[in-house]
Amino acid sequence: MNKADVLIIGAGPTGLFCAHQLGIIGLSSEIVDNLDKAGGQCIELYPDKPIYDIPAIPECTGEELTNNLLKQIKPFNINFHLNQRVEELKKVNDRWHVKTNGNKEFDVASIVIAGGVGSFEPRKFTIKECEKFEGNSLFYAVKDKTIFKDKTISIFGGGDSALDWAIELSNTSKVNLIHRRDGFSGMEASVQKIKELNDKGKINLYTKYQLDSVSGDNKINSIKIKHDDGEVKDIKSDYVLGFFGLIMQLGPILDWGLNIDKKKVEVNTENFETNINGIFAIGDICSYPGKLKLILSGFHEGALAARGCFKYAKPNEKLRFEFTTTSKAAQERLGIKND
Amino acid sequence: MSKITYITHDNKTHTIDVQNGLTVMEGAIQNDIPGIDADCGGGMACATCHVYVNDNWSDKLPKKEDGEEDMLDMAFEPRSNSRLSCQLIVSNELDGLIVNIPSKQV
Numbered sequence: 001m002n003k004a005d006v007l008i009i010g011a012g013p014t015g016l017f018c019a020h021q022l023g024i025i026g027l028s029s030e031i032v033d034n035l036d037k038a039g040g041q042c043i044e045l046y047p048d049k050p051i052y053d054i055p056a057i058p059e060c061t062g063e064e065l066t067n068n069l070l071k072q073i074k075p076f077n078i079n080f081h082l083n084q085r086v087e088e089l090k091k092v093n094d095r096w097h098v099k100t101n102g103n104k105e106f107d108v109a110s111i112v113i114a115g116g117v118g119s120f121e122p123r124k125f126t127i128k129e130c131e132k133f134e135g136n137s138l139f140y141a142v143k144d145k146t147i148f149k150d151k152t153i154s155i156f157g158g159g160d161s162a163l164d165w166a167i168e169l170s171n172t173s174k175v176n177l178i179h180r181r182d183g184f185s186g187m188e189a190s191v192q193k194i195k196e197l198n199d200k201g202k203i204n205l206y207t208k209y210q211l212d213s214v215s216g217d218n219k220i221n222s223i224k225i226k227h228d229d230g231e232v233k234d235i236k237s238d239y240v241l242g243f244f245g246l247i248m249q250l251g252p253i254l255d256w257g258l259n260i261d262k263k264k265v266e267v268n269t270e271n272f273e274t275n276i277n278g279i280f281a282i283g284d285i286c287s288y289p290g291k292l293k294l295i296l297s298g299f300h301e302g303a304l305a306a307r308g309c310f311k312y313a314k315p316n317e318k319l320r321f322e323f324t325t326t327s328k329a330a331q332e333r334l335g336i337k338n339d
Numbered sequence: 340m341s342k343i344t345y346i347t348h349d350n351k352t353h354t355i356d357v358q359n360g361l362t363v364m365e366g367a368i369q370n371d372i373p374g375i376d377a378d379c380g381g382g383m384a385c386a387t388c389h390v391y392v393n394d395n396w397s398d399k400l401p402k403k404e405d406g407e408e409d410m411l412d413m414a415f416e417p418r419s420n421s422r423l424s425c426q427l428i429v430s431n432e433l434d435g436l437i438v439n440i441p442s443k444q445v
Contacts, residue, residue: 179412181412245412
């Protein structure tokens with residue numbers, strides 16, 4: 001059981017800065033995120049795209065912003081629990097007990113949901129029978145590539161994941177690469193490589209085709225793919241891999257009894273607390289009149305939510321407002337040495 | 340104002356006057372048309388405002404930027420007439436546009 005004052009759900013910019021604000025006022029926090037790294041949408045959707053509206057930073061990329069925030073919270077030695085999605089929530093006396101899908105448990109005084117538009121999960125095939133094969137002969141990520149040796153693999157998608165795996169697996173497997181259009185979103189060098197491999201007969205490239213059906217008993221043995229013009233091809237296939245990027249799902253948070261409207265959690269604007277005492281929501285996931293989905297708004301919301309958490313963590317203490325420029329306590333927490 | 344018609348997956352037709360300059364996505368969100376999520380808020384960073392454009396309109400719309408087509412690879416059941424509605428800016432030229440909303444966005 002990890003014990004802390006606050007559990008922050010989501011390691012995007014809003015969650016990271018909230019951890020900073022909690023640290024400044026002397027509260028401890030732990031952060032969980034379903035991705036394998038911190039940064040949230042900034043890292044997953046636009047790591048290289050410049051952002052121009054962070055106050056006092058004329059231009060920075062999503063990755064730079066994330067790295068700077070991580071640097072800013074370094075003094076607080078916050079634990080990150082990545083690849084974890086929160087599942088269960090239980091109130092135990094005055095505390096919250098939270099459990100993740102990886103069986104990590106937390107005992108906290110309050111919770112800050114900074115979950116963006118939900119946790120990132122792979123987008124799946126829309127054909128119903130695919131579910132039956134998921135995890136045995138149909139995958140959305142490669143965990144153990146040795147199982148594909150000398151087998152026929154059909155890879156769907158046109159981004160870097162699809163191209164990279166098609167190239168990699170073509171060394172040891174028979175690879176079909178299927179994509180819905182002629183253009184690819186992956187790196188140009190990879191696209192060229194795929195075309196070369198196709199010309200040499202090392203890869204079978206099918207463009208303007210999409211998956212039509214899968215068949216097999218326990219495992220897949222063949223699939224049908226359909227061209228834009230309606231033509232259907234039957235191809236033998238031992239495995240199917242789908243790389244369609246990530247989608248964002250609210251997941252188990254939906255069942256926590258929060259007031260949710262249009263996938264957003266309703267909060268008050270005084271301290272960004274939800275309808276449930278001790279549970280706060282900040283950033284893209286919260287809604288209130290006038291809400292702007294900007295990173296800078298998330299920072300403001302996190303600062304106020306952190307103060308809102310104080311009374312749950314330290315019910316017998318009074319929080320005094322202080323500036324980091326002059327507060328000895330805040331500077332000590334930041335590890336700054338004053339002579 | 341231009342008239343935009345949204346046809347939801349259950350075949351219900353919603354014809355709305357949308358202010359020129361807004362996007363087809365914003366027209367749907369502001370008028371509570373179901374089936375358009377627009378998770379990223381119009382940044383071409385997700386594919387949850389996906390619509391199918393009526394065949395008569397495909398050629399009359401501004402061409403897709405590369406980024407839009409890349410994003411549509413990630414959409415739910417994309418077709419050749421798929422667009423991201425956040426990239427369609429309403430103008431007099433689009434008056435009368437008809438779009439179909441897919442059964443799901445994610």
